[in-house]
Amino acid sequence: MMLEWVTVILLIVIGLVLIIVELVFIPGTTLIGILGFVLAGIGIWFGYATLGTPIGHIILGLTVLVSGVAFFYSFRGDSWNRFALKESIDSRVNEEYQHNLQLGETGITVSALRPQGMAMFNEQRHEVQSKGEFISSNTTVRIIKLNQHKIIVEAVT
Template sequence: MGDWISIVLLIGVGLILIYLELIFVPGTTVLGVVGLILSGIGIYIAYEKHGATTGSMVLAGTALISIIALVYSFRQKSWSRFSLKTENKSKFNEGYSLGLSIEMRGTAISDLKPIGKAEFGDKTYEVASHGEHIGAGSEVKISKIAGNKIIVDLITN
C-alpha cells in the first residue's frame, strides 16, 4: 500500500509541476524538469515494484491523464486567462519635435559628440551634430528635422 501512495504522489506532484510550468512559467525551466523527473521516478517505481504489466498500465494511465488534462484545458480556454489581450498602439515621444523649425536657434546644454542636448525656446531636446564636436554653451541652429531626430549646426559669428 505504501508503494502505491508514493507512486501516486510522485506522479501527481510531477504532473502538477509540469502544468504549472506550462501555465505560469513558459519555457524549459527547473519546474518542468523537476516535474518530469518526479513523474519518471513514480513510473520507474511502478515498474520496479509491481512488474512490467502494472508499470505499463501506470505509464499509459499517466500519459492518458496528461493528454486529457491538456485537451480539457485548451477546450475550456483556461489558458486565455493568462494571455495578454491588450495591444499597445501608442508611440514613444509622439509630437516630440512639434514647435521646432529649420534655422531655429538654440543653445547646446551639453557637449555634442556628436549627440547631446540643446535648448530651443524653453524646452530641452536631444540633438545630433553632423559628426563634429560642439561644446556646451555654443549657439546652434537646426539644419534638419527627420521624425524625432534633430540635426544641428554650430553657429559661427
Template sequence: MTWFILISILLIGLILVLAEILFVPGTTVVGIIGLLVTAGGIYFAFLKFDAQVGYIVLVSAMLLNLIALVYGFRSGVWNKFALKDTITSRSFDERLAGLEVGMAGKAVSDIKPIGKAEFGDNIYEVKSDSGFIPVGSNVFITKLEDNKIIIKS
C-alpha cells in the first residue's frame, strides 16, 4: 500500500508538470504545484523507507521530470498550440465609402447628438457637431474621421 501511495504522489506530480508544459504554458502555478507534489512524494519516500530507497526515488523523480521537460521543449508541442494566423481585417472598413465632406442628407431620427441620417440611399449613424437636430431636418457632412460621420444642420 505504501508503494501505491508513493507512486501515485509522484505520478500526480509528473502529470502536473507535464500539464504545465503542454497545456497551460506560462502560468507556472501548475508546474510549481507539480514540483511541490513531487517533492512531497520524495519526502514521503524518505519517511517510509530507508535512505537508499529514498535516494533512488529522488533520482528517478528528477530524471522523469527532466525527461518530461526535454520532451516538452523538443517535440514541437509548442507549435501545435501557437497562434500562427493574424487578423488583418477591420470592422466597418467600407462604412464611409461614397460619402464626402459637404454631402447633403436628411435626419431620419432625432440626433441628440447621435442619431441616424440618410445620405443617398443609405442610412448611417451620425454625430452632430451642433447639438440637437430634429427628425426631418436637412443636414450636411462636416467631417469624416475614424469611421465617424460628423454632421451639422
C-alpha cells in the first residue's frame, strides 16, 4: 500500500515540476511539458486504479489544487527574478567606426555587391551597398549617398 502512494506522489510531483519547468524556462509546447502532463496523468490514473475511486478523486482534487497554487506562486512571486534579463543593450553597431569618405569619391569593389559587399577607398576596406543592383568585384564605384554608417555606391560607367 505504501509503494502505491509513493509511486502516485512521485509521478504527480515529477509531472508538475516538468510542467513548471516548461512554462518558465522553455517557451512553447515542448517534449518536457508534454512529458509532464503525461506523468501527472499516469500518476492520477494509477491512484484511481490502485487506491480506489474515492481516493482517486482526492488525489485528482489535490493535484489540481497544488498545481494551481504552484503556477500562481511561480508567476506571481519574485522567485524567478534572478533568472530574468534585467539589462538592456543601448549601444549601436560600429559606433567607434568613423569613416572619412566624401560624396563622389571613387573606389574599387573587393567583393561582389549583391547589393552589399566590400569596397576599397583610400586603401581602406569599407562595407558598402548598391541601390539594389548587382555589381561584380573589381569594378570602379562612386559614393552617391552617405548615411551614418551606410555607404551607398553606384558603378562608374
